[in-house]
Structure formats: structure tokens, C-alpha cells
Amino acid sequence: METSLPLNDSHVRKTQLVINRLHAFLHGIALLCLFYYRITSLSEIIKTRDNTNIPLLPHVLIFISELILSFIWLLGQPYKWKPVVRTVYPERLPGNEKLPPIDVFICTADPNKEPCLEVMNTVISALALDYPSDKLHVYLSDDGGSSVTFRAMKQAWKFSKLWIPFCRKYGIKNRCPEAYFLTEESASSTTEFVADKKEIKERYEEFKNSVERIAADISTSVSRNHPPLIEVVSDANGSRMDTDHEETPILVYVAREKRPSHPHHFKAGALNVLLRVSAMISNSPYMLVLDCGMYCNDATSACQAMYFHLDSKLSPKLGFVQFPQKFYNISETDIYDGQLRYIWQRWEGLDGLRGPILSGTGFYIKREALYGTQKFHKDVDHIKLRNLFGSSNEFIKSIYRNYKLNFTEDRKFYDKELRSLASCSYDTDTKWGKEACEVGFRYFSLVEDFFTGFNLHCEGWKSVYIEPSRPCFLGASPTSLSELLVQHARWNVGLNQVSLSKFSPLVYGPLRMSTSQSMCYAEFAYSPLYFLSLYVLAIVPQLCLLRGIPLYPEVSSPFFHVFSFVFLSAQLKNVQEVSWTGHSIRTYWREQRIWMIKSLTSYLYATLDAVMEKIGLRKASFLPKNKVVDNEQTKRYQMGIYDFQASALFMVPLCSLYILNVASFVMGFLKILHTQKAHEMLIQVFIPLFAAVLHFPLLEGMVLRKDKGRVPPSVSLLSALISVIILSSTSPVHHY
């Protein structure tokens, strides 16, 4: 029988494994030598403090910053321990009749920020997935409760009825119409194809126009106060079951109830409503989750995921299959490092452990994993189920019922039941979204994906990472510094919420999963700490250089080589990883730059935010990213020119530190020439030089550029003032 053969295979990247382990060993030894140097020199300073005038504080600060960097480095090592790649055997997948049904969940929140046409393209591409139509059901959650989205969705469904047969007939790979017509993928050259394509293109233009008309006609205002609305999109004749059902999957619109007095828990709340509503309508055992604007670029993703979910060995423990997030709008220069290469490389490493971290979109997850029912017996107490899942008996029945397309039954009854499941109070006093209670997407953190995946791994579920050469899903990545920094600040607020709680991965993880998997979660969750190290490294060595206080060993000392080795080995390892994943050295350079910029801004504010939330001064919130395209900004992005029109909160620290570093390099350099102290200060001269070269675009933005994307002169002036104050202040390093 076909299914007895494995559907997939994995193999370890051996060369990479050897390089990684060897590097970890050497780098680790070098770090130990570095600590030895710091500890001995610190104790020396403390002992001789009365006679010498060497200040202690800068040495302590530098040591702390080195400890943090080393700690995060150590946490990241399990990622590199056993990188794994997966292959699949397409010919072994069972026939259509054996494929399990799938529900697709798409979330949108605000038509002003998430253009309706893009959302509809996501919907259409999901409807057109290469999967038996009667086993595919698409749900669109509209958190804005906007009638624009509702009406546009009906048009999208109508268009799909033409689009899907066209795609199937010609084996079109890219099932997102907007992207398909842009790329001009050619499936055939017969006259029939050319005529069909022309026809479908015209239909698409009509559809597009109708969506634009809808958006122009009615207000796109977003409501925070509305009753639930659930509608299975159907033909005008009112019969929900369409005669062409074979060709077009059902499409369900869900706007959950929202009231100002009830917390709605952002995307996790929306997904939990979809879980409940879909349980009543289709109750598929697997779900694909997609962010709006993220379209299906390869229609075979569902089958690809099934190579793992149907694998008899993997299946019982497999919670989800994660695809990487890839982006269609990344420019050649990728100045904001939008491709997130370093993340997907880690996921590959995690695949050798318990599996990749849940990444919000582009994953096929098992319904059972989100219900946490694997531990119950079938005859579990009904009261217990009500405590977990809420008061709906229909919902509770669905938990143990197999897949069944349900919505044609008693319509009135179901409508009432559905509205209750989508009401804002349904969750209250249940275990939905509660951390560590195993029901649904967890509300605890703004990064619901990270935290839910963490919980699933803690409960014993595994995950699989698959990165096919043709990306299955494509979305839009930030194209301005401002967007990038705001997005990363939000992610890191979410990570801080986890790391500052009892769910901190190093505390909560090791008892529930392997230490190595916990370390990887911790590496992610503690990464906002980078801001501490980088602020110290951007200020302390520089000020000490100007005051003639050496913080590093002098050139003749053997420890000078230790410091040089640590720096070079870290950099070269990055270069090696970047080139091994098929990128050029420029990618390495940009990754360094953006990592520092994010650490000095997003990570700092994310930590302040999370701490304020912890002590009750603030509430974290998740406003969807603006996906509306600004032409001028996009043009700059395409040309590889940074857009520094970001909030002064971001720009002032960056520019101040930049000026501080340039100034201390120049002044320090002149000073050591005079005093002949170069051998003592070499590393301290090198640090600001490295920063000044790496962040040269900031200098351009402040001084050389005249366009709209430059650093605003007011920001440059304020930054200059701040750096002068820091430079001239008798800083605390002077005494102690």
C-alpha cells in the first residue's frame, strides 16, 4: 500500500553541523578566556583602588554587556546543533478521497490599513488551493466589521467561480490573480489558452472595479461596537449549497461581536472565534492560518503539509507544519533586512529538535492540538468540557464528531448558535485563550503565535518546518524604517511579556520539553536584552577613550588576541551562514546594521513598554501594520535609499549615538596620536570606527541628503545637542 511507505524524509546537514559545533567549541573557549581576563582585571582594580585612580563602573558595565551578549549567544547554540532539511515524496500521497478536510482562516482588521483588494486576493488564492474543493473551506475574519469587506468578499467568491476552473484547466501555479497577471506566468501557448486568459483577465478587471466602487461608495470606518455577523457566501437564489459546489469551496464571512467594554484579544481572539464557528460549519481536522495580504504563491501547499500530517510515524505527535514567511515586495538591496533570513535559518535548526516556533501565518495546524483534547477519554465529564469550552452544547458535540459539512441543517438554530459562539462574552469564564490551559490561541502575549506555539511544544506536540524552493506564501514586508521599527517593537513587547512572566522559557520550558528547545525559545524571548549591551558598547568605550581610560587589553597582551578572536569569529560565522544560505556579503553587512538599529530603538522601547505594563502603567496593544502603499516611499525603498522619516523617538537616539561615535573616533584618534597610547586604546578606537562605517547611511541622511526621506534637520540638531551634552558632561565614569 502506498501509505506504508514514508511520505517524507529528513536529513541532517552534516557539513553545517560540523562547522557549527567546531565554531561553538572554539568561540566558547575564547569567551571563557575573555571572562577570565575581565574577572582578574576587575579584582585587580578593586584591590588597588585606593592607590590607583582607575574607575570601576565602566569596567563593570562593559563586562555586563559582554555577559549579556555571550548569554544570548549560548542560548542560540542549540539552533545550530542539528540543522535538518525535509524532502517529500509527492507520488506517495494517497488519493483525493483519503485527504483530510482543511479550514483556511484569514484575518483582517481594518480596510483603511489593509487594502480590501489585497485581502480579497488572499481569499481568492486560498479558495483556489490545489485541494479537493469539497474538502476546503475558507473563513474570513473581519475584525473591523466593515461592510466594504463583506460586500467585496461576495464579489471575490463570484470571481473565484471563474478563476478556479481556469487555474485547474491550465495548471496555473500562482493562484493569486493580481500577482498572476503581474508576473505573466505562461501556462500554455495554445490559442484556447490565450483566449481564456484574455477573458479571465477582463473578468478580473471587472471584479477589481467593483471592489473599488464598493470601497468608494461606503464608508470604510472601522467599528469597535457591533453585533456578530456570520454569513456563508452563496448564490443569489438563497440556497447555500451551490450546484457548482464541486468547483468552489464554501466561503464564510465572520465578524465577531465587539464591544468597547470587552477585551477582544486582537488576532488570537479572532482566531478563536473562527475555531468555534468553523467547528459548527465544517469542523475540519486541520487549519491553515493566513494573515491578510499574504497570498498563496504555490497551490500545492496543502498537499505538502499533508505529507507530514498523514505520515503515520509523525502524525500522532505532530501539532503543526510551518512554512517560512516570504515576501513579494523585497527590493534587491533589501535595506531594511525584511527577508528575516536569520529567522528561517533558526527554524531549520529547530526542526532537528522539537520543531520550529509557530510563526503566525503560513502554517497547517491540527485542530486537536488547539483543543488539547488528546488527554481526555471520550467519556469525559460534560461539566468539565463546559468549563473548558464554554456553554455551547453543539460546540462540545463537535469536538468528538468527525468532519461533516453541517450548515445546511436547521438554519435558524445554527444561526443562533453561531452568533453565540462569536459573541464577545462567550470566552468569559472558559479556558479559551487562557495560558497553560490548552484551549485555542493564547491571549497572554501580543505575539500570540510565539506563545501559543510555546504552549503546544510544552504540551508535547512537535512541529515540522518545510521550506520548498518555490515559496508557498508571499506577503508584504515593511518598506520604511518607521514601519520596521514599530513592527519589531510590537513583537518584542510580546516577547518581553513572556520573558518577564512565569512562562519565561528558561523557567517554564525545561520541565516540559528538552533544555535545548527551551534555550531556543529563550534566545528569542530574551533578545530584547540586546539593547542593554548595545547602549553600553555605543557609549562607554567612547567616553573612556576620550578620558584616556583603557577598557580592553593592550596590543602586546595575549588577551588582545582573545578579544580580536571573539569579534572576528562572531563576524566570520555570520558571513559563513549568510553565504551558506545563498546570500552575498552585503546581506551580512545589512543584517548587522539593522540588528543594531532595532536593538537601540525597538528593543529599548519594547522593554520600557513591557515593564510599564508589568507595573500597571500601560496596556499593550496590537494595531495592525499599515499595508497601504506610499508611492514616493516605495520608490526610495526600491532605489535602496533609507527613509528616515520615522518618529523622533527612534531617530534621536540613533543620530545622537552616531554623532557621539564619530566625534569620539576623531577626537580619540587625534588624542592617542599625541599621547602615543595607541597600543592601549586600539580596540576603543576601532569600536566607534566600526559603528561609524556600518551606519554611514545615517551620516548621509543627516548631512548629505536633501530629499524627503532624509533625517529631518530638527532631529539632527537635537541629536547633535544631546551628543555634545554627553561628551562634555563630567560623566559618572569620571568618579567610580
Ligand SMILES: O=c1ccn([C@@H]2O[C@H](COP(=O)(O)OP(=O)(O)O[C@H]3O[C@H](CO)[C@@H](O)[C@H](O)[C@H]3O)[C@@H](O)[C@H]2O)c(=O)[nH]1
Ligand atoms: O485586532 C486585530 C489585530 C490584527 N489582526 C490581524 O493580524 C494579522 C497580522 O497583523 P499585521 O499587522 O500584519 O502584523 P505583522 O507584524 O505583520 O504580523 C506578524 O506578527 C503577528 C504577531 O505580532 C502575527 O500574528 C502575524 O501572523 C505575523 O505575520 C493581520 O492579518 C491582521 O488583520 C486581527 O485580526 N485583529
Ligand SMILES: [Mn+2]
Ligand atoms: Mn503582516
